[in-house]
Amino acid sequence: MKTCFISRFGGYGDLLHASHLPRLIKDYYKVDTIDFETNYQGYQILQNNPFIDNLIYIQADKLTDNRLRNNWDYCEEKYDLSFNLIYTIELDVCCNENDRRYYRDSNYRRTNFGRMTYYDVMTKACNLPDEYLGTRGQLYYCNEDHRLASEEITKKKAKYDVDYIILVNLSGTSLHKKFVQAESISRKILERYPKTMIYLTGDEHCKDQVFEHPRVKSWIGRNFRTLMLLTKYVDLTISVETGLPLVAHSWDAPCLQLLTAASYENHIMGAKNAYWVQSPVVCSPCHKNPREYWGCPTVDKMPACVWFNEDEIMQKVEVALESGKISTSS
Numbered sequence: 001m002k003t004c005f006i007s008r009f010g011g012y013g014d015l016l017h018a019s020h021l022p023r024l025i026k027d028y029y030k031v032d033t034i035d036f037e038t039n040y041q042g043y044q045i046l047q048n049n050p051f052i053d054n055l056i057y058i059q060a061d062k063l064t065d066n067r068l069r070n071n072w073d074y075c076e077e078k079y080d081l082s083f084n085l086i087y088t089i090e091l092d093v094c095c096n097e098n099d100r101r102y103y104r105d106s107n108y109r110r111t112n113f114g115r116m117t118y119y120d121v122m123t124k125a126c127n128l129p130d131e132y133l134g135t136r137g138q139l140y141y142c143n144e145d146h147r148l149a150s151e152e153i154t155k156k157k158a159k160y161d162v163d164y165i166i167l168v169n170l171s172g173t174s175l176h177k178k179f180v181q182a183e184s185i186s187r188k189i190l191e192r193y194p195k196t197m198i199y200l201t202g203d204e205h206c207k208d209q210v211f212e213h214p215r216v217k218s219w220i221g222r223n224f225r226t227l228m229l230l231t232k233y234v235d236l237t238i239s240v241e242t243g244l245p246l247v248a249h250s251w252d253a254p255c256l257q258l259l260t261a262a263s264y265e266n267h268i269m270g271a272k273n274a275y276w277v278q279s280p281v282v283c284s285p286c287h288k289n290p291r292e293y294w295g296c297p298t299v300d301k302m303p304a305c306v307w308f309n310e311d312e313i314m315q316k317v318e319v320a321l322e323s324g325k326i327s328t329s330s
Contacts, residue, residue: 004031005075008038008085009060011173012224012243015042016250017118018085019137022051024128029081041243044225048140088125089118094261094289102288103295109287114263117270136270137250141229149226153233156197160215163195164235164321167227170202170209170220172242175293176260176303179240183211185313190215192314193321199234201227201244231255236320240306241267249274254323256316260305261286275316279305 004025008018015038022034033053038046039060046055075082093113095102101109120133141149153165168186171178186198190213199219200210210218219227224243231237231248237255239245241262248255249271256275257268263285268274278284281297284305290296297304 001032002030002081003079004029004034004081004083005079006034006036006083006085007075008036008042008088009058010039010041010090012041012045012228013118013246014089015045016137016139016243016246017089018042018122019045019049019139020119020135021083021122021126022049024123024132024135025081025083025126026051028128028132031081035079041224044228045139047225048142050140083126085122085125089121090289092125093118093121093266094287096289097292097294106283106286110263110285113266113287114285115265118266119270134270139228139247139250145229146232149229150233153230160197161195162197162215164193165197165199167199167201167219167231167234167237167239167244169237169239169242169244170200170206172240174290176290176296176305177240177242178302178306179209179258180302180306181308181310181313182209185238185310185317186211186216187213188310188314189317192318196321236317238317254320256313256320258308258313260284260303261288261290263287273320275320277308277312277316279307280309280312281305281307 006021008015022036025031025034034051035054035056036046036052037056037058039058043055043057046052095109119136123132123135156165157163166189168182169179170182190196190198196215198216200216201219204221206220210220227244228247231244232251232253235254237245237248237253240258241260245255245257246267249268252272254273259267259276259278264276268276281304293303299307
């Protein structure tokens with residue numbers, strides 16, 4: 001029996017971009033059993049994946065860098081095949097501030113990092129042939145989960161007498177993933193589309209962005225695995241560059257993503273019902289993974305890339321919603 005060990009830690013988007021690998025590895029390498037170790041975010045993404053035989057949850061903040069990157073002797077001894085995918089996307093196609101490529105011009109990074117989907121980056125990291133390029137990730141839920149998610153959206157439409165529900169995701173984990181114009185855009189949408197309800201999503205740190213409106217409700221802090229499935233059944237997801245819109249794109253569900261560091265090719269290419277706006281600043285996409293934001297222009301103490309042209313966003317919202325025949329105000 002041929003065995004394989006995969007290790008991948010990261011954010012929700014990072015693990016989504018690895019979710020197709022177990023199937024491809026079993027197909028190409030003729031592996032019988034795959035053990036996949038991951039952190040909390042990965043456990044949410046990879047649950048029920050039928051190509052993973054043993055999903056191992058690791059509390060990643062308890063691990064040392066040596067364990068994550070270098071201590072692989074035991075894997076080579078125990079498994080026929082092993083893939084250490086730590087820092088693949090993060091270091092291979094995104095530049096940290098201690099990386100000299102961080103300080104190269106934008107054209108250099110766009111040429112070298114901006115023309116491939118992150119799914120393909122992960123496919124190549126496992127030395128899979130080019131015939132597998134273009135394969136996207138997939139989430140797995142039981143039929144009952146799908147039924148409950150669909151029913152929840154249907155019931156909420158009936159309860160509030162609306163035709164459409166939109167998810168607005170307020171933030172990711174970094175400053176350049178913060179939707180600072182969420183309230184302004186949401187109010188414009190609600191004014192134009194009176195039969196629409198908006199649900200705000202994000203983690204606990206987004207609570208200060210929640211605003212009051214009769215057709216706005218907060219799902220801040222809600223279980224992320226539940227939200228991932230709901231993106232399949234709502235009428236539109238609007239989000240800055242983070243994990244939730246990537247999930248919506250993986251369902252081919254209607255989604256508008258606001259891009260800052262990444263390009264369309266990185267995050268969206270291949271998805272259906274996909275809409276996007278690239279930040280208007282000249283340095284976007286930058287393919288950087290900043291922490292201190294060295295050299296980044298700022299506006300109102302935020303990275304300048306988080307400020308989008310609201311008219312352009314509303315144009316994309318109109319295209320997305322009009323295609324679903326949402327009634328507009330007079």
